[in-house]
Amino acid sequence: MRYKLILDVKRGDFDAAGEASRKIKDILQQLGVSSKVIRKVSIAGYEGEMNLAIHSLGGKIILEVGEEELSLTIKDIGPGIDNLDLAMTAGWSTADDKVRQMGFGAGMGLFNMNKHADNFLITSKIGAGTKIVMKFSLE
Amino acid sequence: MKVSDLLEKKEFKCLNPQIGVEGVIESGYVGDLLSWVMANAGSGCAWVTIQTHVNIIAVASLLEMTCVIIPEGAEVEESALERAIIEDIPVIITNLNAYEVCKILGNAGI
Ligand SMILES: Nc1ncnc2c1ncn2[C@@H]1O[C@H](COP(=O)(O)OP(=O)(O)OP(=O)(O)O)[C@@H](O)[C@H]1O
Numbered sequence: 542m543r544y545k546l547i548l549d550v551k552r553g554d555f556d557a558a559g560e561a562s563r564k565i566k567d568i569l570q571q572l573g574v575s576s577k578v579i580r581k582v583s584i585a586g587y588e589g590e591m592n593l594a595i596h597s598l599g600g601k602i603i604l605e606v607g608e609e610e611l612s613l614t615i616k617d618i619g620p621g622i623d624n625l626d627l628a629m630t631a632g633w634s635t636a637d638d639k640v641r642q643m644g645f646g647a648g649m650g651l652f653n654m655n656k657h658a659d660n661f662l663i664t665s666k667i668g669a670g671t672k673i674v675m676k677f678s679l680e
Numbered sequence: 681m682k683v684s685d686l687l688e689k690k691e692f693k694c695l696n697p698q699i700g701v702e703g704v705i706e707s708g709y710v711g712d713l714l715s716w717v718m719a720n721a722g723s724g725c726a727w728v729t730i731q732t733h734v735n736i737i738a739v740a741s742l743l744e745m746t747c748v749i750i751p752e753g754a755e756v757e758e759s760a761l762e763r764a765i766i767e768d769i770p771v772i773i774t775n776l777n778a779y780e781v782c783k784i785l786g787n788a789g790i
């Protein structure tokens with residue numbers, strides 16, 4: 542392991558939003574990761590971060606950088622997702638009017654994460670929480 | 681086209697010119713749904729959006745956009761401007777609508 546970082550994301554914290562993704566981007570730049578990979582990680586990380594702020598009760602983003610790949614783990618303490626197939630469907634969203642007015646709630650976040658990560662795994666349990674593990678090859 | 685070239689037109693005003701406006705606009709993107717923008721906007725673009733909160737700066741910075749253009753006289757939130765100064769993203773306002781902004785960018789060869 543070359544680098545590990547754990548960042549907290551609070552529920553409803555829109556004004557801080559993007560700060561975890563920003564930190565991750567800065568670190569990957571310092572580590573000399575290619576801009577192509579940084580772009581993918583930034584997109585997936587931001588979507589994950591915003592989902593924590595909007596839909597979860599709070600959670601963590603864990604960045605682990607190895608020699609050949611890096612992983613981004615996004616996990617929260619609830620409420621969990623009832624139907625993962627539905628949640629992964631582009632365009633499906635439970636976002637309320639307030640966040641929709643801010644431009645969230647297109648139902649594209651999980652879809653984007655899946656698309657940009659080289660490997661994407663999501664598990665969720667109602668009452669327990671959601672965990673997403675994304676892997677990105679460093680090429 | 682540089683941001684400074686766009687600002688020479690009287691219709692456009694930069695709210696945070698102190699950060700420097702020499703960035704090059706390589707392309708344009710229009711959109712208000714952040715996940716669509718996140719997935720599809722290119723780096724180096726001018727992003728036209730009516731969203732005015734701090735998250736637009738997060739998106740613009742993560743995607744390494746050149747500037748954000750807010751059309752139709754919408755008022756930009758103070759927290760967004762503060763963040764834009766930190767993140768080095770010029771925020772430009774105009775009374776034109778998004779289509780008219782794009783027309784100007786297009787005519788300039790973008
Ligand atoms: N961490 C989470 N905890 C609970 N529910 C979640 C979580 N992440 C996503 N969801 C559920 O899955 C749905 C789809 O998520 P997705 O990120 O794809 O879209 P969105 O957040 O609604 O909109 P967008 O990401 O386009 O702004 C959400 O509307 C929400 O119901």
Ligand SMILES: [Mg+2]
Pocket residue numbers: 588591592646649650651
């Ligand atoms: Mg989302």
